[in-house]
Amino acid sequence: MSLQHYPKQFLVATAAPSVLLLASTAVVAIYLSSERARTAAELRENTGSRRAAVGLDETLADLLTLRTRGVEELSTLHERASAHLEEINLYVNKDEERALARQVDESFTRYLELWNSGRTREATELLGSETIPFCRDLRRFNTNEEKRSEQEHNRAITWLTWGFAAVGTLGSGAGLVLGYGLARSLRRAVDSLLVQVQGASDLLGQELATVRVEQLRGSDLDGVENLVARVGEVVRTLQQREREIRRAERLAAVGQLAAGVAHEVRNPLTSVQLLVQTARRDPTAGGLDSNDLALIDAELGRIEQSLKAFLDYARPAKPERIACDPATIVRDALNLIRARADQQQIDIRFAPPAAPAVLLADPQQLRQVILNLLLNALDAMPSGGTLEVLVRSVGGRVELSVIDSGTGIAVDILPRLFEPFATGKETGLGLGLVVSKRIVEDHGGTITGVNRPKGGAQFVVGLPAG
Numbered sequence: 001m002s003l004q005h006y007p008k009q010f011l012v013a014t015a016a017p018s019v020l021l022l023a024s025t026a027v028v029a030i031y032l033s034s035e036r037a038r039t040a041a042e043l044r045e046n047t048g049s050r051r052a053a054v055g056l057d058e059t060l061a062d063l064l065t066l067r068t069r070g071v072e073e074l075s076t077l078h079e080r081a082s083a084h085l086e087e088i089n090l091y092v093n094k095d096e097e098r099a100l101a102r103q104v105d106e107s108f109t110r111y112l113e114l115w116n117s118g119r120t121r122e123a124t125e126l127l128g129s130e131t132i133p134f135c136r137d138l139r140r141f142n143t144n145e146e147k148r149s150e151q152e153h154n155r156a157i158t159w160l161t162w163g164f165a166a167v168g169t170l171g172s173g174a175g176l177v178l179g180y181g182l183a184r185s186l187r188r189a190v191d192s193l194l195v196q197v198q199g200a201s202d203l204l205g206q207e208l209a210t211v212r213v214e215q216l217r218g219s220d221l222d223g224v225e226n227l228v229a230r231v232g233e234v235v236r237t238l239q240q241r242e243r244e245i246r247r248a249e250r251l252a253a254v255g256q257l258a259a260g261v262a263h264e265v266r267n268p269l270t271s272v273q274l275l276v277q278t279a280r281r282d283p284t285a286g287g288l289d290s291n292d293l294a295l296i297d298a299e300l301g302r303i304e305q306s307l308k309a310f311l312d313y314a315r316p317a318k319p320e321r322i323a324c325d326p327a328t329i330v331r332d333a334l335n336l337i338r339a340r341a342d343q344q345q346i347d348i349r350f351a352p353p354a355a356p357a358v359l360l361a362d363p364q365q366l367r368q369v370i371l372n373l374l375l376n377a378l379d380a381m382p383s384g385g386t387l388e389v390l391v392r393s394v395g396g397r398v399e400l401s402v403i404d405s406g407t408g409i410a411v412d413i414l415p416r417l418f419e420p421f422a423t424g425k426e427t428g429l430g431l432g433l434v435v436s437k438r439i440v441e442d443h444g445g446t447i448t449g450v451n452r453p454k455g456g457a458q459f460v461v462g463l464p465a466g
Contacts (some may be wrong), residue, residue, distance in 0.1 A: 021170065028163050039153035046149045049091040050142035051090065056084035056104070057135050060127065062270065067124045069291060071278050076270065078115075081108060086139070096426055097145070100138040107131040150412055162450065272296050319362035319442055323466055326359050326366070326391050327352040333370040337378060345384040353391050357398045360466035365439045369447075372432040373402040373459045380406025397445075398463050405456040409449060417449050 059081045063074060085105055092098045107130045114123035272295075279292075334350060341348055359366070370389075375389050385405040392399055408415065418437045433449070440447045445463035452458050 001313065026444055028280065033391050035156045036153070038079075039149065039156040043146070043149040043153045045091055045093065046142060046146040048150040049088065049097065049148045050139065052084055052091060053135065053139040053142045054059070056088065057132070059084060060108075060132050060135055064124070064128050064132065065295070065307055067127070069295075071274060072120075073274070073278055073281065074115075076274060078112065080270070087384040093321060094145075097141060100134065100141055103134045104131065104138055107134050134356065135367060147410075147412065154412070162360070198366055230463060258413045269299070272299050292416055317440070319365050321360050321443075324359055324361055324363045324366070326357055326400055329363055329367050330389055330391060333367050333374055336371060340378055341387065344378060344382060346378065346381055349386065349388040353392075355389065355393070356392050358466040359398055361438075361443050361463060364406050366443070366463075369436040369439050369461060370400065370402070372436045373461075376432065376459075377402055377404035377457070379407060380408070385456075393465060394452075394462075396465055398465050400461045401458060403452070403456065403458045408457050414449075414451070418447070 008181060009156060059077055063077050063081070066074060066077070085101075085108060088101050089105070092101045107126065111123050111131055114120075205460050269286055276296075293406060330352075334348060338348065374387070374389075381387070381404055387400075387405075388403040390399070390400075390401040390403070390447050418433050420431060433447075437447050440463070443463055445461060447459065447461050449459045
């Protein structure tokens with residue numbers, strides 16, 4: 001018996017719950033999707049506000065630094081600060097944020113009035129005592145708002161996931177019940193129907209059995225062939241959409257990476273350019289002094305570090321493994337950061353193992369991993385603390401632990417700690433841990449990061465012993 005002769009009562013009984021389930025799924029999907037869109041829009045707005053405030057803060061700090069060095073030509077930085085203020089005013093949408101932005105705007109306007117009237121000394125004092133503190137208050141407010149909106153967005157995504165899981169479970173249960181009833185009824189109506197679908201095997205790249213139809217004639221056989229053709233069409237459509245989605249994800253990742261590199265490179269280049277322009281306009285002033293050269297060297301170092309992180313992420317080098325001592329690698333990395341640690345009043349503790357361990361690894365790459373972890377620990381302890389490094393052999397493996405007493409890993413960053421661009425810092429590309437994980441895994445090891453119960457963070461690198 002064909003489907004057009006199937007009892008209408010059964011079709012009605014199956015159609016009614018299907019329509020009800022479809023309606024409830026649509027309502028839940030629309031509501032959860034709107035919540036996700038709302039939180040995503042709020043997160044984008046808060047992220048834009050914070051970035052604009054960070055850009056303004058860095059520009060004002062550069063203004064103050066260059067002015068204390070006697071630089072008079074600052075029009076470029078004035079224009080950039082005004083552009084940042086315009087961007088901030090585009091994003092403000094809360095009363096407290098609007099009040100903080102108004103304070104910064106009014107203070108910077110007074111600064112410009114003093115500067116343009118020739119009262120540069122008073123303008124510089126106003127910039128350091130009022131404008132920059134106001135800007136940092138706005139920056140802190142936007143940072144807190146961004147964290148709050150990101151938490152709300154994560155909650156919305158969680159609810160969206162659980163909502164669709166509940167609807168899917170309900171739909172699966174209803175489908176099982178209705179499908180079981182339909183199968184039992186069709187079994188009585190059909191003499192023998194055996195179809196093994198092969199229509200989309202070439203598209204899926206899998207070897208399936210051929211289509212075999214038994215005891216079917218006429219219109220029934222045409223219906224099966226139409227079904228196979230439709231399956232092939234659906235598979236082609238899904239594969240095309242999957243290719244488009246992957247391409248869009250790659251383009252989005254490239255765009256985000258390019259934006260990060262541009263942000264990290266632009267500000268140091270501006271400072272260097274202003275110093276060089278000032279020296280060229282007034283050659284009789286003696287050129288660049290040692291402080292100017294130190295500033296140029298520091299800014300070029302920032303650019304080199306950003307580009308190195310980008311190249312390490314985009315073009316990983318193949319490890320050249322040799323027998324090496326992990327304790328020696330740790331000492332080399334500690335020597336590189338010791339001056340900064342002393343400046344930040346950080347107590348470094350490292351006790352090499354009693355029995356020397358041996359690794360079959362690339363010493364340069366392994367030192368890069370340890371150095372990344374040490375620098376992250378120093379960033380987490382700007383006002384001093386304790387940095388402890390441990391090397392020990394555990395069951396045929398060598399574990400290198402970096403433990404700090406800093407602020408720990410942010411709760412929102414912890415789940416995606418080793419994902420590209422995941423960073424809680426105001427500057428940086430968020431690629432250091434990604435590159436470190438890739439190096440460790442290329443050596444057959446593992447890397448983990450956790451918050452300690454007593455405060456601070458602990459990263460553990462486990463590698464097979466040589």
